[in-house]
Amino acid sequence: MSSPAPDTPGLSATLAIPTRRLTAALLGNPNTGKTTLFNALSGLNQRVGNYPGVTVETKKGQMTCSGQVFDLIDLPGTYSLAARSPDEMVAVDVILGHQAGEPRPDVVVCLADASNLDRNLYLTVQALELGVPIVVALNMIDVAESQGIRVDAVGLARALGVPVVPIQANKRIGIDRLRETIAKTAGGPPPACGAKFPDAFDGEAAALSAALGPEVEPFLVRRLLIDAGGYTEQRLSERFGNDVHVKAKQARERLAAAGVKVPAVEMQARYGWIRSVTSGCVHRPAQRATTWTDRIDRILTHKVWGTATFVVIMFVVFESIFTAAKPIMSLIDGAKDYLIDLGHDILPPGQFTSLLLDGVVQGVGSVLVFLPQILILFGFIAVLEDCGYMARAAFLMDKLMARCGLSGKSFIPMLSSVACAVPGIMATRVIENRRDRLATILVAPLMSCSARLPVYILLIGAFLTKGFPWWVPGLTMFAMYSIGLVLAPLVALALKRTLLRGETPIFLMEMPLYKRPSLWIVLRRMYDAARAFVVRAGTIILAAMVIVWALLYYPGGTDAEGQIREMREVVKEDSAALKEKEETLAPLQKELQQLSSNAGDPTRIAELRQQVQPLSDEVEKLQKIVAGAEEKVRPVEAEWKRQSYLGRLGQAIEPAVRPLGWDWRIGVAALASFPAREVVVGTLGIIYQAGKVDPDDISSAKDLSENELTQALQSARWDGNPDRKVFTVPVALSLMVFFALCCQCASTLAVIRRETRSWFWPAFTFVYMTGLAYVGAFAVYQIGQLLM
Amino acid sequence: MSSLDQLRPGQRARIDSLDGVDALTQRLMEMGLLEGQELEVVRLAPLGEPIEIRLGDYCLSLRRREAARVRVTPLGVTGE
Numbered sequence: 001m002s003s004p005a006p007d008t009p010g011l012s013a014t015l016a017i018p019t020r021r022l023t024a025a026l027l028g029n030p031n032t033g034k035t036t037l038f039n040a041l042s043g044l045n046q047r048v049g050n051y052p053g054v055t056v057e058t059k060k061g062q063m064t065c066s067g068q069v070f071d072l073i074d075l076p077g078t079y080s081l082a083a084r085s086p087d088e089m090v091a092v093d094v095i096l097g098h099q100a101g102e103p104r105p106d107v108v109v110c111l112a113d114a115s116n117l118d119r120n121l122y123l124t125v126q127a128l129e130l131g132v133p134i135v136v137a138l139n140m141i142d143v144a145e146s147q148g149i150r151v152d153a154v155g156l157a158r159a160l161g162v163p164v165v166p167i168q169a170n171k172r173i174g175i176d177r178l179r180e181t182i183a184k185t186a187g188g189p190p191p192a193c194g195a196k197f198p199d200a201f202d203g204e205a206a207a208l209s210a211a212l213g214p215e216v217e218p219f220l221v222r223r224l225l226i227d228a229g230g231y232t233e234q235r236l237s238e239r240f241g242n243d244v245h246v247k248a249k250q251a252r253e254r255l256a257a258a259g260v261k262v263p264a265v266e267m268q269a270r271y272g273w274i275r276s277v278t279s280g281c282v283h284r285p286a287q288r289a290t291t292w293t294d295r296i297d298r299i300l301t302h303k304v305w306g307t308a309t310f311v312v313i314m315f316v317v318f319e320s321i322f323t324a325a326k327p328i329m330s331l332i333d334g335a336k337d338y339l340i341d342l343g344h345d346i347l348p349p350g351q352f353t354s355l356l357l358d359g360v361v362q363g364v365g366s367v368l369v370f371l372p373q374i375l376i377l378f379g380f381i382a383v384l385e386d387c388g389y390m391a392r393a394a395f396l397m398d399k400l401m402a403r404c405g406l407s408g409k410s411f412i413p414m415l416s417s418v419a420c421a422v423p424g425i426m427a428t429r430v431i432e433n434r435r436d437r438l439a440t441i442l443v444a445p446l447m448s449c450s451a452r453l454p455v456y457i458l459l460i461g462a463f464l465t466k467g468f469p470w471w472v473p474g475l476t477m478f479a480m481y482s483i484g485l486v487l488a489p490l491v492a493l494a495l496k497r498t499l500l501r502g503e504t505p506i507f508l509m510e511m512p513l514y515k516r517p518s519l520w521i522v523l524r525r526m527y528d529a530a531r532a533f534v535v536r537a538g539t540i541i542l543a544a545m546v547i548v549w550a551l552l553y554y555p556g557g558t559d560a561e562g563q564i565r566e567m568r569e570v571v572k573e574d575s576a577a578l579k580e581k582e583e584t585l586a587p588l589q590k591e592l593q594q595l596s597s598n599a600g601d602p603t604r605i606a607e608l609r610q611q612v613q614p615l616s617d618e619v620e621k622l623q624k625i626v627a628g629a630e631e632k633v634r635p636v637e638a639e640w641k642r643q644s645y646l647g648r649l650g651q652a653i654e655p656a657v658r659p660l661g662w663d664w665r666i667g668v669a670a671l672a673s674f675p676a677r678e679v680v681v682g683t684l685g686i687i688y689q690a691g692k693v694d695p696d697d698i699s700s701a702k703d704l705s706e707n708e709l710t711q712a713l714q715s716a717r718w719d720g721n722p723d724r725k726v727f728t729v730p731v732a733l734s735l736m737v738f739f740a741l742c743c744q745c746a747s748t749l750a751v752i753r754r755e756t757r758s759w760f761w762p763a764f765t766f767v768y769m770t771g772l773a774y775v776g777a778f779a780v781y782q783i784g785q786l787l788m
Numbered sequence: 789m790s791s792l793d794q795l796r797p798g799q800r801a802r803i804d805s806l807d808g809v810d811a812l813t814q815r816l817m818e819m820g821l822l823e824g825q826e827l828e829v830v831r832l833a834p835l836g837e838p839i840e841i842r843l844g845d846y847c848l849s850l851r852r853r854e855a856a857r858v859r860v861t862p863l864g865v866t867g868e
Contacts (some may be wrong), residue, residue: 508815
């Protein structure tokens with residue numbers, strides 16, 4: 001049987017003799033099918049776990065082996081247990097039982113790729129010394145066979161002294177035997193075989209062990225001795241004092257004098273033993289066969305074809321998150337607006353209705369609206385990574401990204417951020433190096449995302465279109481996009497030279513064999529990303545939305561809403577009549593238009609004309625009445641926002657925004673747009689008394705000069721100085737530059753908080769970007785004033 | 789004696805030694821770049837870096853900075 005039955009832990013547990021629940025850990029190199037094996041063993045029953053202080057995620061699941069229920073921990077993929085950072089230490093800590101809240105595993109499953117056995121066994125051989133029973137799962141035997149490599153699993157098991165089970169995780173072959181072997185091995189004696197180190201080394205290790213005491217495992221003592229400046233040394237010196245450094249250093253010096261080179265001694269001993277093990281049980285062809293991967297790579301890493309393919313793939317990814325997500329996003333947005341309008345119609349007015357609709361529904365909607373982009377991007381990333389192309393993309397782009405202190409793996413996150421920084425920041429998970437990843441996260445929001453578009457379109461349409469040469473609007477838009485493209489690499493470079501300074505990360509990247517991506521892995525990855533965003537970031541976004549709602553609503557909200565409702569109540573019947581008449585009028589007008597343009601039946605045309613004329617007169621009259629009432633509503637709304645807490649704050653900070661050419665109203669709009677940039681358009685609409693404005697309408701409008709908001713902005717005057725226009729070209733440019741550079745996006749900040757597990761980095765991002773935005777807007781306005 | 793970063797695509801070589809005792813050298817050795825090991829330069833990235841090498845059963849890419857650590861004796865060029 002090749003496909004495992006779905007796990008039914010409850011049933012199996014009751015049938016078996018009730019025993020203590022056991023734990024198994026899954027350890028292996030990257031690109032060996034570890035995720036596939038984890039899925040095969042644990043089925044749907046899995047969740048993502050995090051340990052404090054580390055950014056790597058460990059997955060946990062449950063599996064049943066011979067009636068025994070196991071907790072299965074999927075450790076981060078690694079090539080070695082020589083840890084240099086807390087992230088790399090996770091695997092060691094879990095296996096040694098040092099991870100708080102995790103029991104020590106009863107068995108460790110070491111996954112090894114049969115087509116590349118020697119290097120894969122390096123990690124396995126390290127694990128043999130952890131004092132835990134080991135089962136070796138020999139994966140990809142089919143791939144090895146296709147290359148003419150045959151592995152004798154029985155011989156390998158005898159030589160290594162641990163059970164070896166050949167499997168094909170992707171086809172679910174050998175999984176049942178693996179389960180049986182896991183159950184048999186768990187809780188048994190630790191492996192007895194292992195690599196032989198020189199006697200001088202063993203002697204120094206024993207002496208160090210005696211000095212540190214029995215509670216430090218021999219494995220960690222060896223790591224201390226070998227990894228000069230490694231994480232084990234750091235942690236042991238925190239526990240035992242500086243003496244640890246001194247003792248380890250002296251021991252290394254004595255070894256060097258005796259001709260034992262550290263760290264080379266470890267690799268020589270392990271690879272030496274591995275070769276003696278595999279020479280007897282791995283049969284390789286005399287001549288290495290050319291593989292499909294070789295053939296594909298001749299094209300995909302080719303100077304011309306490879307680069308062209310890369311550009312096409314990136315274009316498809318980018319277009320998909322930019323364009324394909326649009327309809328679904330509009331749908332979510334539309335549903336949200338519909339719910340809010342409906343709610344306002346049927347619920348009694350008041351602060352609770354407003355909180356529910358304008359705070360909570362608005363907030364939930366603005367969380368969900370990101371989901372299409374996240375799902376699409378993570379679908380692509382999962383496919384590209386699982387099939388092996390991601391390493392090739394990084395290979396092609398590395399040199400370019402290295403110029404700004406990053407690596408090839410930063411390219412996709414940065415590109416994705418041009419559509420939206422939220423999925424872009426989440427995509428930085430493919431970057432293993434912590435500092436590179438942080439630098440990428442911190443500059444990703446500088447890339448000009450799609451939420452900035454309404455702001456640019458509105459202001460360019462209002463102030464840089466009429467009376468300017470035809471190329472000015474396009475050039476301005478291009479300039480706005482370029483700001484981010486130019487500044488992001490510069491800021492990354494600056495960060496890597498200052499705050500995130502450190503050794504250049506080591507760039508050693510395996511070029512895995514190409515394979516067909518697994519649908520299950522892709523779907524799982526999309527689901528995990530979406531879930532992580534909604535659960536962890538969504539709550540913060542929602543909170544931010546509600547807070548800004550409250551600051552704009554209080555203290556005048558209840559009164560103002562009452563007043564506005566009364567004003568609309570007066571014209572309620574007229575509004576209803578208007579709606580009804582408009583509905584009757586529309587089809588008649590349409591028919592008339594059709595007939596007259598096709599030179600249709602003249603009697604019918606005359607008949608229609610007679611019907612339409614009085615109706616449209618009436619509609620016009622009613623429209624005037626309703627518009628008159630709305631005219632009165634606007635100053636009330638504007639005054640309410642002006643007197644709100646946020647409005648007062650905006651007025652208080654006017655001196656600070658004056659050097660940017662802004663009046664207090666622009667200041668309030670900028671403050672109110674903290675949850676999301678595009679909100680600024682709506683707030684400008686309210687504050688400049690143009691009524692409600694939807695940013696989407698701005699984006700899709702063909703001619704903005706007729707737009708009410710455009711006209712309101714064009715005619716806005718400074719308070720107490722009716723001769724001075726608020727918006728001039730320098731002011732419009734200053735506002736655009738501000739929004740190009742600022743981090744007015746609660747979602748971005750929430751995602752940074754989630755990905756870095758710290759409030760410091762979102763705070764830092766907000767401060768540095770706002771600082772940059774202020775300086776940029778200031779410079780543009782002041783220079784603009786001089787030139788105009 | 790030359791180092792790995794000086795080899796051209798298609799060239800095979802045997803590793804003589806690795807410079808340094810730091811984390812970088814440690815990582816290189818962990819990935820299988822050991823004295824006596826033979827390797828082949830498969831290709832360079834379009835921008836001249838990283839370098840892709842074949843090492844035993846698998847392929848690895850590394851930057852010039854990393855490759856400069858690896859002292860090699862050239863063995864010849866694979867004819868293909």
